[in-house]
Amino acid sequence: MGCPAQEDYIFYRGEKFQIEFYFTQKGKMPAKEYYDTSDHYTKVKLYTLVRYLAESGRLFDEKRFRLVHKKEKIYEFKPNDERFFNFFWEGKRVIITNAYPKKGQKVDRRELERAVNSKRDFEFRFKGGVYYETQ
Numbered sequence: 001m002g003c004p005a006q007e008d009y010i011f012y013r014g015e016k017f018q019i020e021f022y023f024t025q026k027g028k029m030p031a032k033e034y035y036d037t038s039d040h041y042t043k044v045k046l047y048t049l050v051r052y053l054a055e056s057g058r059l060f061d062e063k064r065f066r067l068v069h070k071k072e073k074i075y076e077f078k079p080n081d082e083r084f085f086n087f088f089w090e091g092k093r094v095i096i097t098n099a100y101p102k103k104g105q106k107v108d109r110r111e112l113e114r115a116v117n118s119k120r121d122f123e124f125r126f127k128g129g130v131y132y133e134t135q
Helices: 030-036 040-056 109-127
Strands: 010-013 018-021 065-069 074-077 082-089 093-101
Touching: 010 040, 018 030, 018 040, 030 040, 030 082, 030 093, 040 074, 040 082, 040 093, 065 109, 074 109, 082 109, 093 109
Parallel strands: 018 093
Antiparallel strands: 010 018, 065 074, 074 082, 082 093
16 A cells, blocks of 8 residues: 555645655555544644644643653643654654554553554654555
């Protein structure tokens, strides 16, 4: 399948950042799939957070956006009782990797590891010139 169409993986284009959903080599988008099945309230809250970050360039509310993995620089959007992992990338991009429903106070380590692996995959494919390959 390869690279999905831009209108599928680009979530929001702002003045400061472009927010995108990460996609696998097979074109799957775990965070977008989660988002698409979320309730209306969660979608509106995430969109509001994404839009604010993309337009202003910052989001200081740690209740809604925070660093969760210092070494890998993985952040999370927290729109409701869901978590959307993401990272910043060159070219003023923010890549949303995966999402999950929050079940407790602590970050789900397996989901965080998925985010780290997705970031590493993105970096490898991006630097190899094949992440945004044409269909």
